[in-house]
Amino acid sequence: MASIKLKSITLSYPILGGAKPKAAGRSVLSGAGSVIKDGANRTRSIVALEDISFDLRDGDRLGLIGRNGSGKSTLLRVIAGIYEPLEGQAQIEGAVAGLFSVGIGVHSETTGYRNIMLSGLMAGYSREQVTGMMPEIAEFCDLGEYLDMPVRMYSNGMAMRLKFACATAFDADIILMDEWLGAGDPSFQGKAQRRLRKMVDDAGILMLASHNHTVIRKSCNKLAWLDRGRLRAFGEVEEVLAYHDEATRPPAPPAKTARQIEKERDRAARIEADRERRRQEKRIELKREKRRQEKRKQIAEAKKMAADATHDADSTT
């Protein structure tokens, strides 16, 4: 029933109000982020996705990995239909629920109940349908009378409960998640996880962007690795993870030459000698200090004796 078909999707964000480029060209950054393309006529854009193609069918659980700014969230938003690429085609069949924005669209001045209603209408349900689902959602949030109050009166955790309930109340064929969701205190956490797990299990397709490989292994049966907006790998979870770990492992230090080893040994010896010298100095200093103290003591005693002597002499006369 659910299906996703992407064909050479390329998407770039225009940079408005940012620094103007000096010359046309592409700059490849070494850190996080995607390629910045400087076009003609002083326009600048970030190439967030470049030539992405893949198909997903019912039962596919696709994990997305890649470092910050590699295009994971952008790709999820393309599939949610929020960003429309100017190049390439996408065909999405099925109701999409994007759980990447828990919190967007919650009115703080509106009551909990009305917020649930608006979320439902937003998801495409009729007023009657949402009304029918209301008791179940209210019971899940477990916010009692607070649901009649504006969200402004909620604590942060309570607001999170409501947002989580709104985001997960309405079933979807395709679920898009930017990091696995969690919310609330320990008593709510367990309930939230069960609900999310059920929602994910019921959905036709799941797409989950995460940096947590354990979560990916647990929830996904396919994996895509995005690197600077390009699809670097796509396939079985373990295969892609192995390839990813292999490719991103920091390079091993080069083998040392005999000369280097000798140099290092010399350096270590020098440091050790230095340390020994300092220890020796400290010992000598301590001895000196002790001697000084003894001398001071002797002087003080001598003075005292002299004073006593004069005192005695005074009293006798």
Added chain:
Amino acid sequence: MPAKYFELGNNQINAALIDVVTGLSRWRLWMSLAAEDIRLRFKRTYIGVLWTTLSFALFVGVKVVIFSPFTDADSAYFTNYVAIGYFAWMFITAMITDGCNVFINAEGWMKGARLPLTLFVNVSMMRSLVLTLFNFIVVVGLMAIYHVIPTWAALWSLVMFLLFVINGFSLHFILGILCARHRDVAHLVQAILRVMFFLTPIFWLPEQMGHLWRYLVYNPFAHFLISFRDPLLTGIIPWDSFVVVTSFTVGLPVLAFFLLAFARRRIIFWL
């Protein structure tokens, strides 16, 4: 579960059409959002939305008191002249200023889910229509007090108001898109509106302005205002103004539609 299907990267004219149709068809959602907006604006007030009526009445009252010494029209006529004119002006400016911000204010919603742009226009239109209805209480009240009996020509004003709505709907798209891309536009529009308030015959009669009267034909705001006010107030239909308004009503929707087709998928990157 609502079934959904969409394609990205297809015919933009078609996509714009779908945007308008789905936007209009989800009336449950935009009615609820508009109600929420109004509730929010008057939250924790005792008289609520009646504040609109009150401030409108106050403004009309002050204008009448200050400006009636400068005119030789009788006070009944002048009071209703100001009330109806200012009513139309309020609606026109609401369409323009709300239009400028319609998409900028919807950023949070637009980045959270796929929703047609038309939906946000409808929310804004609905909100303005409700508030304008509360202003109309004052117009009706004053007409009753001064025994201004509307003739059949008053129905013409109703038709004109429908044209106002069509123009306002189109202006929301045009200004909303332009302001999202170029943030100067909103300020420019504000500046122009402030000037036009004085250059439009709201609290002065064109006849008493002498030669200025000739330049009034170049002011589209004046044509809109006159075409609504005169049939209701005097029973005379100003045909030349009607022609101007009709031309706008044909031109603006066409412009709005093509602008929508061009900007629909780009606008999210401008917010």
